[in-house]
Amino acid sequence: MAIKLEKVTETFYLKLEEGKIMGRKCPKCGAVEFPPVYACNTCGNLETEWYEISGNAKMHSIVMPAALSSKPEYKALGKYAYGEIELEEGSRFNGVVRGMTKKKRKQLLEEGKLPVPVKAAIYQRDGYKTVVFDLVEE
Ligand SMILES: [Zn+2]
CATH class of the missing domain: 3.30.1490 (Dna Ligase; domain 1)
Structure with missing residues (x-):
């Protein structure tokens, strides 16, 4: 196994x-x-x-990273948040979403925009690639 x-x-x-x-x-x-x-x-x-x-997904919840716990390897990502991602194929898991700011989060929550569309992208980290998500701007 x-x-x-x-x-x-x-x-x-x-x-x-x-x-x-x-x-x-x-x-x-x-x-x-x-x-x-x-x-x-x-x-x-x-x-x-x-x-x-397909990479098409929705973000159901937004958790901003705590400043102190920000991992250095994520710095190159720019602004990002963690959140519950649901793929259009149905899987749900926690992922990293780029382009999310505190302001954007507040706006999305106030306007009741969740879940918000996101799209999977391949991100190059130190020595290997991983999957992150980008906000799909309307
Ligand atoms: Zn089955």
């Missing part, structure tokens, strides 16, 4: 290098798992397949 999990992570990062953001799709119930895991969390099926996600 441990070897299988390592392989999932490895393939995920290799695909990011190719510019593809991959999840795992369950052929039994159609649920998409992201970040990718082997077993389907919806129906428990152990046989899932690689599936390129």
Whole structure:
């Protein structure tokens, strides 16, 4: 099982290098798992397949990073926040959203704009790529 999990992570990062953001799709119930895991969390099926996600998503909650806990490696991201992301394929997880400021957050909350559309992007970190999200401006 441990070897299988390592392989999932490895393939995920290799695909990011190719510019593809991959999840795992369950052929039994159609649920998409992201970040990718082997077993389907919806129906428990152990046989899932690689599936390129569209990157279209919604941000349900906005948590501004505390100044003191800001990780130095995130500095290059510019303004960002954490939040609950829901992919159009259905997966929900916590992610990083760029372009979010305190002012923007306040405005979105006051105007009742949540969930707000976001789009996945591949971000180069020290030595490897990761997935972040960008606010989709209307
Ligand atoms: Zn399933």
